[in-house]
Amino acid sequence: MIGKDIQRAKSLLEKGQLVGIPTETVYGLAANAYDAKAVSEIFRVKNRPSFDPLIVHIGCWEQVADFVGEVPVSARKLAARFMPGPLTLLLPKTDRLPDIVTAGSPQVAVRMPNHELTLDLLNSLAFPLAAPSANPFGYISPTTAQHVADQLEALVPYILDGGPCTVGIESTILGFEYGVPTIYRKGGLALEMIEEEIGPVRVKPFSTSRPQAPGMLQSHYAPRIPLKIGRIRELLPDFDMNRTGLLVFRRRVSGVPEAHQVVLSKNGDFAEAARNLFAGMRHLDSLDLDIILAEPVPEMGLGRAINDRLKRAAAQEG
Ligand code: TXA
């Protein structure tokens, strides 16, 4: 069931049940982070492998003191500037948090979503919320309550509707590998913004958050129909134009039916393109097509995260 009732969401979560929650990035599938049994339900419902850890969502920064150890100075700076917002920090966990949340890692991923409804919910609860994106494992992340319902309605008692996500792409994950600020996943907070605050940061080569299993996690965010990235004009001759979907940055391409084309941002605005990306992929995936061709966007600002998601969507056969 979809609705806007925070009280209902609160009481379900307090009973150890799952609730779909809106955030500015993508919708999450939330449970009490201190309740190992409730958290194990998330893994079951998503069909998510147990080695893939979850992000813990907080309503105010002071809450980290409940389950996090020492916080590096640059993490504090980033939190002060960008939380709430599309940034997740990897920090040392304490025993207060069950191991299942972090898949046994001594580090916990922490984030404060910038969404009024969810901040109100979080601040009304006596515990933080563990939540991955609310999609079946490996599929495209949801950016509306209806996306969540389309796939998980039968498995989740309540989905809190906070409207379409305003950022539309998952949070940027930043950790401190050997003390060096390192981006584990490109996302809704641009690298440039982070560097403005704390200086140069390293970016993990494949931008997967678990280097131990890069191959497995590359095939994230994938539609069911194959997706190929490149210059549309060069790729098109290999396919039937009437059975090809296009995900283009600014302009439609002639020859392919307009109804099979998604333009991410007519004005070339990265934020708008990010907001439209997953809904566009879902839409094309719902049509009767052979293939989706996607054009990369310029590799700067949020464009980096958009290209990262396109590459992962294209890596599905791996
Ligand atoms: O924007 C977001 O981050 C959304 C919303 C719902 O908050 N959440 C999200 O969660 O994208 P999920 O589970 O789909 O992706 C979280 C990523 C996973 O790939 C996981 O491997 C990584 O974060 N992660 C979580 N905890 C980690 C840890 N302790 N160490 C390394 N990576 C971690």
Ligand code: MG
């Ligand atoms: Mg996910």
